[in-house]
Amino acid sequence: xxxxxxxxxxxxxxxxxxxxxxxxxxxxxxxxxxxxPWDELALTRALELKDVGRVTEVVVANVxxxxxxxxxxxxxxxxxxxxxxxxxxxTDAWSVxxxxxxxxxxxxxxxxxxGIESSDHNGSVVGGLLAGILDMNIISSVSGxxxxxxxxxxxxxxxxxxxxxxxxxxxxxxxxxxxxLAPRIPSMRGIMMARTKPLLTSDPVSSEPMTATAQLFMxxxxxxxxxxxxxxxxxxxxxxxxxxxxx
Amino acid sequence: xxxxxxxxxLMIRQAARDFAQxxxxxxxxxxxxxxxxxxQHVKMLAELGFLGMLVxxxxxxxxxxxxSYVLAMEEISKIDASVSVIMSVNNSLVxxxxxxxxxxxxxxxxxxxxxxxxxxxxxxxxEPEAGSDATSQKTTAEDKGDHYLVNGTKNWITCGSxxxxxxxxxxxxxxxxxxxxxxxxxxxNSPGISVGPHENKMGxxxxxxxxxxxxxxxxxxxxxxxxxxxGFKFAMKTLEGGRIGIAAQxxxxxxxxxxxxxxxxxxxxxxxxxIGNHQAIAFKLADMAVKIENARNLCLKxxxxxxxxxxxxxxxxxxxxxxxxIAMEVTTEAVQIHGGYGYVKEYHVERLMREAKLTQIxxxxxxIQKIVISRDVxxx
Amino acid sequence: MSILVYxxxxxxxxxxxxxxxxxxxxxxxxxxxxxxxxxSVGEVADDELKQLGEYGASRIIAIDYSGxxxxxxxxxxxxxxxxALGPDIVLFADNNTGKSLAGxxxxxLKAGVVSGVSGLPISMEPFILSKMVxxxxxxxxxxxxxxxxxxxxxxxxxxxxxxxxxxxxxHHNIVAExxxxxxxxxxxxxxKGKILLSxxxxxxxxxxxxxxxxxxxxxxxxxxxxxAATACTRPVSDEGWRPHTEHVGQTGKVINPNxxxxxxxxxxxxxxxxxxxxxxxxxxxxxxxxxxxSVADYGIVGDVNxxxxxxxxxxxxxxxxx
Numbered sequence: 001x002x003x004x005x006x007x008x009x010x011x012x013x014x015x016x017x018x019x020x021x022x023x024x025x026x027x028x029x030x031x032x033x034x035x036x037p038w039d040e041l042a043l044t045r046a047l048e049l050k051d052v053g054r055v056t057e058v059v060v061a062n063v064x065x066x067x068x069x070x071x072x073x074x075x076x077x078x079x080x081x082x083x084x085x086x087x088x089x090x091t092d093a094w095s096v097x098x099x100x101x102x103x104x105x106x107x108x109x110x111x112x113x114x115g116i117e118s119s120d121h122n123g124s125v126v127g128g129l130l131a132g133i134l135d136m137n138i139i140s141s142v143s144g145x146x147x148x149x150x151x152x153x154x155x156x157x158x159x160x161x162x163x164x165x166x167x168x169x170x171x172x173x174x175x176x177x178x179x180x181l182a183p184r185i186p187s188m189r190g191i192m193m194a195r196t197k198p199l200l201t202s203d204p205v206s207s208e209p210m211t212a213t214a215q216l217f218m219x220x221x222x223x224x225x226x227x228x229x230x231x232x233x234x235x236x237x238x239x240x241x242x243x244x245x246x247x
Numbered sequence: 248x249x250x251x252x253x254x255x256x257l258m259i260r261q262a263a264r265d266f267a268q269x270x271x272x273x274x275x276x277x278x279x280x281x282x283x284x285x286x287q288h289v290k291m292l293a294e295l296g297f298l299g300m301l302v303x304x305x306x307x308x309x310x311x312x313x314x315s316y317v318l319a320m321e322e323i324s325k326i327d328a329s330v331s332v333i334m335s336v337n338n339s340l341v342x343x344x345x346x347x348x349x350x351x352x353x354x355x356x357x358x359x360x361x362x363x364x365x366x367x368x369x370x371x372x373x374e375p376e377a378g379s380d381a382t383s384q385k386t387t388a389e390d391k392g393d394h395y396l397v398n399g400t401k402n403w404i405t406c407g408s409x410x411x412x413x414x415x416x417x418x419x420x421x422x423x424x425x426x427x428x429x430x431x432x433x434x435x436n437s438p439g440i441s442v443g444p445h446e447n448k449m450g451x452x453x454x455x456x457x458x459x460x461x462x463x464x465x466x467x468x469x470x471x472x473x474x475x476x477x478g479f480k481f482a483m484k485t486l487e488g489g490r491i492g493i494a495a496q497x498x499x500x501x502x503x504x505x506x507x508x509x510x511x512x513x514x515x516x517x518x519x520x521x522i523g524n525h526q527a528i529a530f531k532l533a534d535m536a537v538k539i540e541n542a543r544n545l546c547l548k549x550x551x552x553x554x555x556x557x558x559x560x561x562x563x564x565x566x567x568x569x570x571x572x573i574a575m576e577v578t579t580e581a582v583q584i585h586g587g588y589g590y591v592k593e594y595h596v597e598r599l600m601r602e603a604k605l606t607q608i609x610x611x612x613x614x615i616q617k618i619v620i621s622r623d624v625x626x627x
Numbered sequence: 628m629s630i631l632v633y634x635x636x637x638x639x640x641x642x643x644x645x646x647x648x649x650x651x652x653x654x655x656x657x658x659x660x661x662x663x664x665x666x667s668v669g670e671v672a673d674d675e676l677k678q679l680g681e682y683g684a685s686r687i688i689a690i691d692y693s694g695x696x697x698x699x700x701x702x703x704x705x706x707x708x709x710x711a712l713g714p715d716i717v718l719f720a721d722n723n724t725g726k727s728l729a730g731x732x733x734x735x736l737k738a739g740v741v742s743g744v745s746g747l748p749i750s751m752e753p754f755i756l757s758k759m760v761x762x763x764x765x766x767x768x769x770x771x772x773x774x775x776x777x778x779x780x781x782x783x784x785x786x787x788x789x790x791x792x793x794x795x796x797x798h799h800n801i802v803a804e805x806x807x808x809x810x811x812x813x814x815x816x817x818x819k820g821k822i823l824l825s826x827x828x829x830x831x832x833x834x835x836x837x838x839x840x841x842x843x844x845x846x847x848x849x850x851x852x853x854x855a856a857t858a859c860t861r862p863v864s865d866e867g868w869r870p871h872t873e874h875v876g877q878t879g880k881v882i883n884p885n886x887x888x889x890x891x892x893x894x895x896x897x898x899x900x901x902x903x904x905x906x907x908x909x910x911x912x913x914x915x916x917x918x919x920x921s922v923a924d925y926g927i928v929g930d931v932n933x934x935x936x937x938x939x940x941x942x943x944x945x946x947x948x949x
Contacts, residue, residue: 013877013897017764026765037878070254077258093740097730116726117742119877121760121767124721125740125779128702128730137699137809140727154810157872158723159642159825161817167697167810174727177878178871185265188296188309191258210739214755214768219903225910225920230929234941236909239925241945246886246907247829247853515916 001147001169002057003046004109006100006126007075008036008118009068024213035071037183038115044180045145046113047079054147057081059109063090063099069199077186077194088204092211093121095204097129102205104134110169111152116141116176127174137171143178252318259300259315263322266295271326278329278453279598282445284409285330285453292334293364297323301338302346302362306354313488313550317495321543324499325506328602329454331499333367335492336405341368341414344485345432348473357412357432366411369435370489371401371459372482381416381482382425386461388417395419395431395471397439397464403609407457408442411435414472415461416482428478432470439464450601487560489610491549494566497574497606498542504581504599505535511585511594528584535577542570561623567606568616574603629662629686630655631714633705634679635724639671643787643826644720646682650788651747651780652718653683659751661716663792666708668692668701673796680794682787687796688712695812700805702731707803709736709775721779722825729777738775745784745883745904762877762900782825783883784904824873827856830884830905832875834860834898836891836912836931840868845935846890852942858882860898876901890931894919911935 011017012032020027035043049055060075061084062068072083086099104112117124131138143162144155154165154173186194228236240247252260271288278285292298301316302308316338324331345358360366377383386399397417401407413433420427433440443458473481509532512523522528545566552559578600582589589596607613632652634645645665652663665684667676669692676687688708696704705728709717717732719725721742733740741756749755753770756778760767824830831850833843843857850857857873864874875882877897883904890911892898899922902908910923911934920926927934 011761013762017761019765026761070257073254074258074261097734119762122743122758122762122881124726124742125730125733128727129734129740130730131699132702132731132734135699135806137697137806138727138731139698139810141723156723158815160821160823161815163815164813165810166813171809177874182269183265185262185269185295186258187262187294188259188300188311190296191255191262192304192310195255208772210733210737210771210773211741212770212772214753214770216760216768217766219759219764219766222922223924225923225926228925228927230927230934233911233927233929233934233937234944236925236927237938237941237945240886240907240909244886244907244924247942247945514918 001055001110002059002108003049003055003111003113004104005039005043005046005058005060005075005080006112006114006130007039007043007060007062007071008115008120009033009062009064009071010036010118010120013037013119019216019218023215023217026216033067033071035074036115036118038117038175038177040183041177041180042113042115042175043075043078043080044182044184045175047184048180049145049147050079059084061085061100061103063088063096063204065089072199073194074186076197076199077191078184079186079190080197082197083199085199085201086204087201091209093123093125093129094210095207097126097133098207099204100126100130101133103202108170112136112170112172114172114174116174127172131172134172137167138174139165139167139171140174142173142175145173145175145179252314256312256315256318259311260318260322262295263297263319266291267323267326271323271330275327276592276595276598278327280452280592282447282452284455285327288330289333289364289367292330296364297334298337298364298367299342299362302342302358306346306358306362308342308362313491313553314547317491317546317550320492320495321499321502324496325503328496328500329451331496332405332451332454335489335496336370337361337364337367339488339492340370340485341412343488344370344414344430344472344481347484348477348481349432350469352469353432353472361412367406367409368412368414369404369406369410370485371404371413371415373401373403375400375402375458381479384416384418384428386415386417387421388415388419388429388431388466390419393468395429395466395468397431397433397461397466399461401459403446404457404459405609406455407459408445408455413459416478420476423476425479426476428482429476430472430478430481431466432472433464433466437464437466448605450598450603450605486611487563488553490563490567490616491546491553491559493606493610494542494546494549494563494570497567497570497603498539498546500599500603500606501535501539501542501570501574501577504578504596505532505539507594507596508532508535508581508584511588522584531580531584535580538573538577542566542573545569561620564611564616564619567611568613568620571603571606571613574606575600578603629664629712629714630659630716630718631709631712632663632665632684632718633725633728634665634667635720636667636669636671636675639669639675641671641675641678642720644722644782646678646787647783647785648718648720648780649679649682649684650790651785653790654747654785654788655716656683658747659716661714662686664688664712664714666690666705668696668704676796677794681789681791683790683792685792685794687794689796689798690801691798692801697808697810698727698731700808702728702735703805704801704803705732706735715775717775717777719777719779721781725779729779733777736775736777737773738777739771739773740777740779741769741771742779743781744778745781759904763881763903764900781883783828783885822854822856824856824858824875824880824882827882828885829853829855830858830875830882830886831855831888831890832858832860832892832902833863833869833890834892835862836893837863837868838891842932843869845932845939849888849935849939849942852939852946855888860892860895889919889923890935892919893917894922
């Protein structure tokens with residue numbers, strides 16, 4: 001089986017976000033870029049499956065400008081076999097999906113893994129769009145994946161429970177927390193081997209933006225916290241009932 | 248001049264940071280309190296390739312440069328110096344020494360498993376009556392034709408009990424003084440070796456430090472590193488590189504205490520405002536930042552010189568002396584900034600202060616570094 | 628024109644989020660002069676279907692189907708009905724089901740799609756929606772440029788509001804052209820009696836300050852009294868004290884209940900990102916300088932183990948008097 005892991009390049013989750021002068025994008029000064037945390041877990045699971053011989057090749061792909069190559073090389077250092085980059089600054093989820101779809105039309109993959117959302121735009125629709133464009137089946141909110149021969153065993157989280165699915169390839173799996181315990185840390189050997197692994201760049205397909213950011217602004221600061229004496233903790237329940245009217 | 252790190256160096260720093268902040272932090276207080284050797288963490292260090300990161304890939308190492316090593320040592324030392332010292336001794340004393348001066352057979356037999364981290368190394372130089380003074384070795388390695396017979400006691404040996412491979416410095420020709428010293432690779436489980444109890448130390452409490460006694464220990468001749476009588480020079484050369492590791496460790500201890508102090512200054516309030524808004528605290532933080540930046544630059548300069556195959560002995564002495572001394576200052580101030588919280592173990596800074604102290608003592612005290620530096624300054 | 632709402636059911640009963648979605652569609656329809664059509668798939672009795680009318684759906688399309696539809700075919704089915712009914716706005720709940728269907732529907736419609744939406748559109752022409760980005764750190768206004776608009780509404784962000792209308796129920800079989808299925812649902816395992824974190828109006832949560840899994844009894848007891856779901860921080864789920872399904876925060880679940888109780892939670896930025904949209908946050912922490920107090924509305928500085936029994940007693944009294 002051959003796995004494609006779609007990788008989003010996002011600001012480090014501890015970064016303080018500031019809005020840029022255009023009011024529609026964030027200021028990128030001083031931002032450290034990382035692999036989107038859910039994509040990193042997807043990659044980790046793909047590599048674990050390769051370790052046990054269930055997967056023959058793990059390829060990573062990103063739609064983004066040259067800046068994102070550092071992120072792809074980190075994925076290679078972590079253990080991916082090769083990387084693909086579509087050279088464009090994506091305008092919305094559609095432009096990411098249509099370009100990823102183009103890669104998959106040119107090269108067959110058995111499993112396509114996407115993180116459930118990216119920690120920047122929190123769109124959580126790329127996987128669905130991709131499967132829609134390719135007319136592939138999709139299983140979302142995946143928290144467990146095993147491969148037995150030609151069959152994939154997929155555990156999916158649903159509200160208040162779990163489902164176990166069995167599916168054949170090709171399939172798009174949108175993964176969430178639980179798919180792997182913790183993201184894999186690249187080893188020195190991996191970092192050394194990444195030097196010689198291929199990272200191929202391709203040109204984008206043209207697309208009209210379906211959505212656009214009209215404006216970004218910072219949320220209003222919260223008012224002061226009303227303190228309740230620890231000796232009268234029970235009084236809090238009364239306040240919540242009578243004053244805040246939430247219970 | 249170029250102060251920029253390569254993408255690879257940044258990746259190594261991040262890998263070390265992730266490992267430290269995710270894995271090492273978890274039980275570091277308990278390991279320190281109870282003096283528990285970090286068995287699992289050393290295994291992870293080996294899997295990630297940190298234990299042999301400086302070794303040539305043909306001997307199963309990571310083939311990374313010394314700059315990367317400094318970055319990794321700093322990140323790991325921010326959280327746990329007991330783990331970073333194991334990494335430092337293995338990389339810059341034991342592996343470096345064998346790779347640089349050992350025979351091909353020694354590299355195949357001993358360097359490879361050390362680089363893979365299957366076993367770790369220890370460097371046996373200090374003696375009960377000779378810590379800083381490496382010229383007066385009481386441990387003897389008597390030439391018995393096809394082997395040496397080693398007798399004597401080594402003290403303050405980092406990884407003395409956990410290591411599988413020793414590099415032992417011993418006197419073969421007492422009449423030749425330091426020119427009669429040899430360096431031998433000795434297997435830890437050789438008959439005649441007995442290891443003393445784990446020293447109950449002030450800091451780095453979870454790394455094992457022991458005395459090691461040798462009684463008629465047979466060491467094959469082929470385990471001698473370099474020519475007959477090369478031992479003292481070997482030790483001096485090896486320690487030059489070792490200083491970079493400990494300098495980076497001291498830097499990391501300081502930086503770890505500094506980061507915690509900045510965080511605390513942004514969270515803790517006194518007199519109605521965050522303590523970081525009080526100049527008394529803000530200026531302390533500024534002083535700490537400058538010292539750390541200086542130490543970092545000295546460490547990186549020494550590492551860079553080593554990577555460029557230029558002499559780095561003086562640069563590494565400067566880096567070690569300065570980084571160790573400021574680590575002590577910075578960690579002491581960090582405890583002060585934390586006030587009462589700083590004096591209790593939960594807040595880590597008192598531990599970092601205890602760890603900092605050792606960096607002024609081992610692998611050449613700050614005073615020894617000053618001797619090295621001043622001799623160079625005054626030479627004709 | 629119309630608004631099509633996909634109303635999800637579980638075992639023949641509509642989820643609360645379905646009623647919220649219809650309430651939202653009704654408010655949107657008032658703004659835009661549209662009809663609200665609900666689409667239900669599965670075996671749902673007419674009495675239950677009728678309820679959708681209580682919240683503002685005037686037309687209810689019920690697809691009577693008892694099997695499992697894989698997401699690809701489910702998207703095709705919804706796409707078919709968009710074609711047949713001609714809505715320009717298609718609404719989904721922003722939950723695991725909505726996330727697995729909306730993209731497929733949008734791709735087939737070549738429509739712009741926005742998830743995590745809270746509140747009614749800021750403007751209908753152009754069509755601009757509000758949502759949080761950078762995991763709660765930034766507010767965004769997103770414009771959809773296409774004729775068809777696919778919207779995923781964040782759970783508990785609008786609330787359930789009754790707007791009774793006369794409704795017509797139409798029963799249909801699947802008529803859309805579906806692909807032969809490539810997957811099979813082997814089993815489903817539901818946690819019994821638990822209130823869903825994603826739907827809960829009240830959430831009681833614990834952090835590392837709880838000291839250990841053995842101290843969760845009072846948290847569960849308080850949650851039980853308040854009809855709340857339980858949650859935890861990342862370190863707690865990483866330590867295995869609580870299941871990872873309870874983890875709320877940047878890489879866990881993002882929730883917006885009416886009230887969020889944070890016991891022994893310091894308020895790390897990654898955690899706050901997941902709960903900052905709660906209407907009221909209550910924090911109990913022994914450290915008066917804990918960051919959680921800067922985002923909390925009500926706070927108690929003190930030991931959680933002393934505060935919890937008092938809160939439980941007060942909640943019991945409140946319940947008894949109600």
